[in-house]
Amino acid sequence: MIEDVIYLDNNATTKIAPEVVEEMLLFLKENYANPSSIYYLAQNIKKHIETAREKAARLLNAEPSEIIFTSGGTEADNMAIKGIAFANEKKGKHIITSSIEHHAVINTCKYLEKHGFEITYIPVDKYGIVDVDLIKKSIKNDTILISIMYVNNEIGTIEPVAEIGKIAREKGVYFHTDAVQAAGKIKIDVKEQNIDLLSISGHKFHGPKGAGALYIRKGIKIDALLHGGHQENNLRAGTENVAGIIGLGKACEIADEDLKNIKMKSEIKRLRDKLEKGILEKIPKIIVNGHPEKRIDNTLNICIKYIEGESILINLDLEGICASSGSACTSGSLEPSHVLLALGLPHEIAHGSLRFSLSKYTKEKEIDKVLEILPVIVQKLRNLSPFWKKGK
Template identity: 45%
Template sequence: MNKVYLDYNASTPLAPEVADHMYPFLKDFYGNPSAVHWAGQPVKEKMNRAREQVSDLLSCSPEEIIFTSGGSEANNLALKGYYFKHLSKGKHIITSKIEHPAIIEPLKFLERLGAELTMLDVDKYGMVSAGDIEKAIREDTILITIMHSNNEVGTLQPIEEIGEIARRHKIAFHTDASQSAGKVPVDVNELNVDMLTIAGHKLYAPKGIGALYIRKGTELEPLIHGAGHEFGMRAGTENTLLAAGLGKACELAGKHVSDSGLADLTDYFWGKLKESFGEEIVLNGHEEKRLPNTLNVSFMNRIGWDILSAIPQLAASTGSACHAGKVELSPVLREMEVPEYIGMGAVRFSLGKFTTKEELDQVVSWLKEVI
């Protein structure tokens, strides 16, 4: 076994069914979906179907789905679009300190334009407190944005509870579900969200495609102006090839999102690691309230970067940076107040639909040789 891929949280392979579904768009469906002739209308129908497939996964209406170039653009549209549209109502936005850069950086940009941010702490599991969010609400609070799950440690946030608070205070609520969609059920009505982000390359669709759910009645200022594509929210001729891929991937995800197979495989891997390393390995993040495929562990008094460097045939990741022999903890582990002697040995293993037990056994064997 030459190579093992355990970095599905970074990017998933393209599902074969998705690739097959996309192929006709490279040859037959070349018309502009806005055109009313024979070449354009079939493409428009395919776009409509893709939108339905995405909306089915999120339990919303197709008209509430806006295709974007990925999760980052969807987040930017949600945050900047809402802020610019509702600037007269207030400038205060609430978020957490462990959000993805695709949230933090747009918010810092808005801060330079006058927005006021409250960035909340998290507990030792990387979980934000719904109570802290309610305490942070001010008269001029217009938006709350909290990730559905943490991409690094996998911790699931209390989104439903936060959504109830936001709704009670009549504040818009956005969640970045890029890491969650396709791995756990994501129902926008159960979560009480007004906007939700997904990214194609996190659920076996191509890179360069994502979507933003916008609840009917939620008004945003578009970031890209032009013709009235995407219900007037994103100008530019639609990328039908990639949208079709995302739609098919969402359809596939919906059929298996409640299966326990991936969680069982992750538990199997964690059991093997504990059996091999005992007290020399610890779990980062919540034991139960986390993504079923994500295992962020620390090898005590080791450096995660060194471990992975010694196993070049293993694709996994560590959020910590190593410069000139000095380890800098990832922002997430730092905010979780993980001690340095633990955090510096952190490695994130993220499993996926193509992961096998044989691969996991091989990884454990490699780790034992190195450690």
């Protein structure tokens, strides 16, 4: 059954790689000791955790000592932002972020606002690129942190992190980037890009759920989120999620190899472009969201005018195709996605958004199937829409 499913929602989560599962199993079954214990069994597991740390560091061009394992991207974002905020509040209480961040960043900033921090939300242009000049101008004496995502999860736009990193470093402000959608998809270099803190999440690149990491540049002090034992250099208490960490390490190792595999990378892009081109050819009145070039290879976000996202998604689901939408109905509120609204799209158009996100496991025949089925669904729903005839 699951074999027949066409899975094009890889920005939500990815299929775990079989090699990752294989390595994790050992640590779910035989190697169950607590890595903080002193006997050989435990110390051996500790060694494996350190190997995983090295692999994660290599993916980012960081040092192993700069990697803290977390329960995922959300925890890493929380840890970075709250950690810097509470460790530096005597220095200042101003934080700069963007209007298109993931909720893990936006809602953390909103929480800090309640605790007396001042947050500046930098707008983006119609492609979703953050206004770098405005970031620069917004830096004040009490600015302690800039947090701008590496790649936007909904539209795939790649932000100018190196440029922002340079500005932040010059001004002596910490720079955090939520790289959850970038890790494993594009080459990240925290040294070259002047990144101080960076969040990743294993399940977004064929690793396990519940395992992520925060890179914190050597010498930077942050407050811990969880208090307890001495694990993770006293920064993240709690017995390690050993299997998760091992899985994350393996996923980082594979991702690092895949990044060098130009054929694999260009194949994902080719299929995404084929999907985009095919949709534009077969369906009128489509808006492609995100930057035309500065966009991650696996993501296609479109707005299909005159119809609503959830009804498209459910129709796709009935055909065994998994995708996602930024319509109000899928966000659990009455508002469509804040990202699409930040691009300047009107509400009624944002309601008709549809996101396809591919992975290395995506096959050409799956894209062909979508190109066959989607136009039929759109036609059916448009025939039902009171706005369609007028828009013709």
